[in-house]
């Protein structure tokens with residue numbers, strides 16, 4: 001590939017708020033992101049609000065800038081031709097364990113500069129820096145399924161859109177132990193982070209949320225950057241009166257048929273709270289359908305409904321893509337529900353963490369060492385496949401059948417399946 005270092009300058013800077021030094025650069029960067037995702041132009045107020053939340057999240061903004069002269073009349077050189085954003089949050093890796101993770105987002109390359117290696121350059125440099133900084137994991141959500149495998153990312157969790165028929169056939173037999181009450185949407189500015197944190201600690205695959213989420217759930221910032229007065233909120237109170245769940249939702253209007261409520265955010269820290277919030281949604285008068293775009297695949301709702309066919313869930317898709325940056329650290333960080341031993345030969349297209357590793361689990365604790373291969377490892381796999389099975393949501397036996405894992409010792413994929421399983425369904429409620 002051609003060396004582009006002479007053509008583009010890569011700059012990294014932290015997000016800042018209006019009035020702070022570097023704001024113009026951050027604003028141009030964010031405008032370029034909006035352009036890359038085909039958004040209509042963001043207003044200055046929207047840009048300022050977004051950058052405020054980015055600053056709280058300590059996002060690092062990376063831009064590629066034309067180093068030479070730009071074409072006369074084209075966008076000036078201070079507008080990046082490519083963008084790449086990162087922030088760090090914890091990832092629940094099962095059994096309540098947390099792993100700090102490099103989250104990659106806002107990847108765009110201007111059409112007139114695409115396929116010249118800019119994404120490859122920004123991704124490779126960023127992952128190397130993160131690894132050097134001691135990070136063992138990176139994550140992203142992908143716009144297309146074909147882009148990120150080449151960089152060692154693998155699909156590690158799924159989600160689906162559900163359309164739930166809430167006409168007379170809707171019924172959940174659960175006997176409520178708590179109550180649900182309507183609240184002022186703004187109450188979520190305070191309540192949402194603590195409730196989410198409880199869910200985060202008990203859900204494998206959960207990613208810590210960025211500042212923006214409580215604003216979205218409360219209707220303080222809609223997707224267009226303005227306050228969203230259509231957002232309504234109901235809180236769930238447990239038997240002791242503590243708020244342990246909420247749903248934020250909007251009615252889509254009388255022109256939509258069937259009459260539909262769309263869930264903006266649904267977060268419940270208890271099994272009962274989850275069912276009781278659904279009982280509330282199913283009881284909203286004049287509404288015939290409730291939709292939710294971030295529902296789990298393995299959803300208790302399906303088993304709680306007296307008629308599970310109330311759920312139309314034709315849209316299932318990959319959600320979290322993980323990329324292990326340091327196999328020893330990532331494997332040692334996990335808790336394992338069974339004892340066992342596996343020797344893994346891991347290939348890495350970026351050369352960050354290739355090698356053969358022995359994983360020995362005893363009493364749930366892992367001992368992981370890099371070994372010199374003596375004969376075949378139990379499993380041979382790319383780091384993307386190892387990243388896929390890491391959260392227990394992707395079955396190693398299936399990846400073996402797909403040719404993504406080579407099983408050198410019969411039964412080793414099944415051992416991997418048992419070792420990597422987690423205590424409850426993997427699900428990530430955080431988009432970033």
Ligand SMILES: CC(=O)SCCNC(=O)CCNC(=O)[C@H](O)C(C)(C)COP(=O)(O)OP(=O)(O)OC[C@H]1O[C@@H](n2cnc3c(N)ncnc32)[C@H](O)[C@@H]1OP(=O)(O)O
Nearest residue numbers: 105106107108109114115116117118119120140142143146
């Ligand atoms: C985490 C996120 O933010 S997801 C959002 C990703 N962004 C978008 O979808 C916005 C629209 N798309 C774009 O901005 C650009 O086309 C990008 C970012 C996807 C690619 O940027 P480019 O600079 O053109 O990629 P680059 O030239 O570095 O290509 C790197 C490799 O990926 C491949 N590639 C790039 N884009 C795609 C694609 N859409 N589909 C399949 N392969 C792709 C290239 O062929 C190349 O392969 P190789 O190096 O193995 O030969």
